[in-house]
Amino acid sequence: MVVFSQNTRTDSIAAIKNLQTEAAQAISVQNFDEAIVKLIEAEKRIQNGDYESLKADSRLNLAELNYFLQNYKKAKSEIEITLTYLDQEQTTARLAHTYTLHGLILTRLEEFDKAEEYLQKADKIYAAQNNETNQANVISGFGVLELQRGNYKKAINYFNACLPTFRIGDMKFQEASTELNKADALLKVSERDIENPFHKAKIALDNANNIIEARGYSQLLTESYRITSQIAIKEGNADEALLYYNKYTKINDSIHRVYTAAISKGLDAETSIGDLTQIIENKQSEIDEQKRTLNLNKMTTGLSIALIIILSLLTLSLYKNNNLRAKANNLLQDKNVEMQSAKEKAEKASLAKAQFLSTITHELRTPLYAVTGLTHLLLEEDPKDEQKEHLNSLKFSGEYLLSLINNILDLNKLEANKVEMEKTTFSLKKRINDVMVALKKSADDRKNHLRLEFDDAIPNKLVGDPLKLSQVLINLIGNSVKFTQNGEVVIRVSKLDQSSNKVKLHFEIEDNGVGISKKKQKSIFETFSQASLQINRKFGGTGLGLSIVKNLLELMGSKIHLESELGKGSKFWFNVNFSISEEFQEDNNPNNIIYDVDYIALENRNVLVVEDNKINQMITKKILEKNKMICDVADNGMDAVKMVEKQTFDIILMDIHMPGISGIEATQKIREFNKDIPIIALTAVTIDENLDDFYRAGFNEIIPKPFKTEEFFEKIYRTLEGKKMPAPR
Known part of the structure; x- marks a missing residue:
């Protein structure tokens, strides 16, 4: 009997180890859903049989799986549990592997000092064992650590040191991953530190892609697309950069879906066991209940049968209700997963758009600086009349393009929540007069008259963000000036309410220009929206100004309103709260609207x-x-x-x-x-x-x-x- 029990335990250990091996193999080929199912099954058997010696391997496998799935916080918790099981081990290969993985996880979580400590522990063990293959993995880890720290030249040296070992040992995944990390570092390193780094980055990327294509490493393919997008940006190929960035985002989403499906599959396997146990317990309860009922009611067989029938019907009803509830819960969980996935996808798309637009607008500024600067210098060198006409056209085009770039940058900052409100003391009337002076030339060119109606009861000293308010007024007044010819633009500011330290003000900007149709009033404040194609062709512009106004006012706790009629003009209005200041000190020229230079x-x-x-x-x-x-x-x-x-x-x-x-x-x-x-x-x-x-x-x-x-x-x-x-x- 003892021998039989011992053999059974030995077989169970072998089965668990086999499940752990299969899970590790599934991780190595990135078959994550199978790996999760195998690991959950192994974990069940360990818990049921109390196999303490196998728990460390199980936790280590779970940590490695979560690391590859970029679930770094979960990976960290699993690796810390693994270390508690290995606290008696001193220099084993398993302990060194655990230290290496812990170092990589901490690197991704930006806990750099701790990461370096664990990588050094692993390196010490492998060096003592003369294990060059696994020592190369640690060296690669040091490279990733220095890459994340921003020490790009040092990272490249580490990558170059471990690549020969990976090639000799036919460790293709490690080789491809290291080549990608090397390419990433070369794109960021200074040319003073590394000769011709951009060309070397492209070679490293090609080496990685050859392996990825042959082996089908989906996770590495994601990184390959990201680095290809960066190379395209440096080469000035915006279309290719956006194409590969979209591919990168798409594959990242697919990996997330694989992860979600894999966890769901693993949970389904675990739940089926739990449901079976529950059904058995329910049936056992029914049998016990029936026995007690028969003992208490032996007086008549008919009554006993009736009770059994009633209990059976009740059990069936409960069973059906439980099934319906389970299906409803499953459906709700599926919908929640879909909604979460859609939300994350939308957030990633929004981030990708913001990063791409920010990169493009920044890269455009350098050649645009050359255009505007050289145009200014040529205009200063007494050009001929016909040359002056062309140079003025070039100057206008450059300033128009600069205005477009600035609007895109402002809108990106607002949508990315990177704009903060300031609180400084300022004079509202002076601020509005400065805006009107800045727009006077534009108004004169279109034969428009600017008029200010200012409530003298408004306190002179207000506290708020005068720069954001000026930006709102410049966009609104400038918009009215642009769409009005031979007319009038009126700016009205009045006091609605005042307490001891607060004042609520009402702003109106009214014109008698072309007006806006009822249909277009609903979308006029959306990004890149304009009243009509004809308006765009006649007056120009991008449709960004009013979107910026809407976002800035929301940041100020206000809301823009519009009243307009085609052919009769438009009126924009909003209310804003300001604090009243006891002290007054303002820069004489905070917006550089009037230039006064000696x-x-x-x-x-x-x-x-x-x-x-x-x-x-x-x-x-x-x-x-x-x-x-x-x-x-x-x-x-x-x-x-x-x-x-x-x-x-x-x-x-x-x-x-x-x-x-x-x-x-x-x-x-x-x-x-x-x-x-x-x-x-x-x-x-x-x-x-x-x-x-x-x-x-x-x-x-x-x-x-x-x-x-x-x-x-x-x-x-x-x-x-x-x-x-x-x-x-």
């Missing part, structure tokens, strides 16, 4: 231009020298730091995105030994950049590229005059 005061000032793009260097230098400023150039951030240490400059114009150290890092290094020199960020701002970070890093001012020359010199002059100091760090 150009003589700028003559012979020493300027350091930090810029890696040669064309941009030439344009900026010529614009400065035409105004009799003395200009030196640094090709990168490190050269700039060295030049400031050795020479004296009146002001620095610093680019942000450069090889080596960035403009922010260079500014921080300069501030370590020179806290007084004015530094202006001259950069193409993207959706991911927070302007407050620039001021915290030590910049005095920011000039987005491309710029209007008047604004360029106004900000230089104002910064030199000491009107805007860097934010304290």
Whole structure:
């Protein structure tokens, strides 16, 4: 009997190990749904038979599966349980493998110091065992760690070190994965650190793709598409970049669906066992109940039969009700999964769109800076009349394109919730007058009259975000000016309510222009929406302005309203709450709407231009020298730091995105030994950049590229005059 029991236990252990092996093989070929089913079955047998020695392998397999499915938090919890089972092991290969996987999981969770600690533990064990194959896996892990840390050159060295071992050992998955990571690092490394990294990245990607195509590694194919999209962006191929990014998103979604289906399949297998147990328990309860009923009611056989029939019918009814409830629950769960999947897909699509538009608008700014800058320089060189006409057309087109890019960037920031409200004290009447001055030329060109009706009962000192309010008013008033000819645009501001420290104001912008139809009024505030195709052809524009207005007012806790009739004009109105300030202090020119520059005061000032793009260097230098400023150039951030240490400059114009150290890092290094020199960020701002970070890093001012020359010199002059100091760090 003892021998039979021992044999049964041995067979059970063998069966569990076989299930664990099959699960590991399924993971290696990325058959995740089968792996989950095998692991759940193995886990049941372990729990039922109390096989403590096999629990570590089971948890390790679950951790590895969740790691490949990018479910890193679950992977971490499983690997930590695994380590509790292995606390007695010292130098086993299983412990080293667990340490390696733990390091990779922590890397993905950005717990870099802990990740490095576990990878070092694994490397020490493998080195003692002289196990070069598994040691290569650890080296690859170090490479991934340095890649995530941003140490790209160091990461590439690790990848190059482990690739020969993977090739000799025919470890194709590891080889392909490492080639992809290497390509990713090469796309980010500076050309000063690695020679011709872009070409090498394409070679590494080709090597990975050859293996992926031959072996069908779907997860690696996802990364391949992402890196291909990045290469296309660097090559200026926007269509191909978007194509591969969409493929990347689609496969990521399919992997998520496989994961969801796999878990559902595993849960179905587990639930079927539970249901069977429940049915057996229910039947046993019925039998016991029937026995008690027969013992208590032996007086008549008829009564006993009647009771049995009643109980049977009741049991059948309950069984059917349970089935209906189970089906309803399953249906509800399926719908919830579908809704969650649709929600995540929509969020990913929205993120992909925002990232793509941000990248494209940023990349467009560099060549556009060359266009607007060279146009300005040519107009300054006394061109012929016919040349001047062409150059003015080119200038107008460049400014129009810049306006479109800025609108797209503003809308992206609003939709990505990257816009924050500021609270500063300002004069509302002065702010509105500045907006009207800025739009006066546009109004005069269309023979329109701008009129302000301002309630004098409104407090002079308000607290809010004057920049966002100005942006709303510029869009609304500018829109009315554009769609009105030989007419009038009236701006009305009145007080609705006031308490001791709050005031509610009513704003109206009314015109007697072309008006908007009832049908189009419903969609006029949607992105890229315009009143009609004819309106677009006649007046131009993108339809972004009113969408920006709607988003900004919602951010301010308000809502835009519209009243309009075709041929008679339109009226836009909204209400906004402001705080009332006891103190008043406002920048005389916060929006640079009126440019007031003493150009003589700028003559012979020493300027350091930090810029890696040669064309941009030439344009900026010529614009400065035409105004009799003395200009030196640094090709990168490190050269700039060295030049400031050795020479004296009146002001620095610093680019942000450069090889080596960035403009922010260079500014921080300069501030370590020179806290007084004015530094202006001259950069193409993207959706991911927070302007407050620039001021915290030590910049005095920011000039987005491309710029209007008047604004360029106004900000230089104002910064030199000491009107805007860097934010304290």
